[in-house]
Amino acid sequence: MTDNSNTYLAVFLGSRTSPQWKAWEALSEADRKAREQQGMAAWHAWVNKHKDAIAGLGGPLGKTKRVDNGGITDISNEMGAFTVVRAASHEDAARMFENHPHFAIFPGERVEIMPVLPIPGG
Template sequence: MPKFMAVYTGSPAKAGASPPDEETIGRGMKAWGDWMAGHAGAIVDTGGPLGKTLRVSGGGVAPHANALTGYVIVEAETHEAAAAMFEAHPHFAIFPGEAVEVMAMPPIPGQ
């Protein structure tokens, strides 16, 4: 079955914005756990949060900012079916995340 990586995205909190309160965090984490349980058969790698980034280029290694906050890998019949799993996901339905980007993970050519 085809595999898809979903990355959770979000912007740094705006100056002066307060983080979610304990009730929102608790409600969000329960909803996230419920989402994971409801899609357990499709989840290949539960993934997790992503931390600070170091970018490696021809110029060396340097700190880098991006919008990636976490990931999960799922299986689905189609790209559209994989994306549909994330509609109303707690990442942006409860938490202040912006989106979930779902990309195909095609096999490596020649393998």
């Protein structure tokens, strides 16, 4: 069984209808490419800074399929990426994402961080 203590899932969220995304789309191709390069450099710097706390780098998320009693449906949601970190507390985990490039440079809106709980009876 995996020990999930002090483990946190961070989900990167944003909406393509947000003001941030509309401003991003309004950039010229050259300006957007420059911001992408700046953003990826900042993201790599963030990863390097927190490399000892990153339990699973995660990555960008693709198109979503929902499965329920009605079958399989293509849907859209605000999830754009995820990563898994270890920290002494929920607050410490959240602090790792303050001013993250996801919303400081890219048009993402927020990062939501939640503890990974033990499996009941596990």
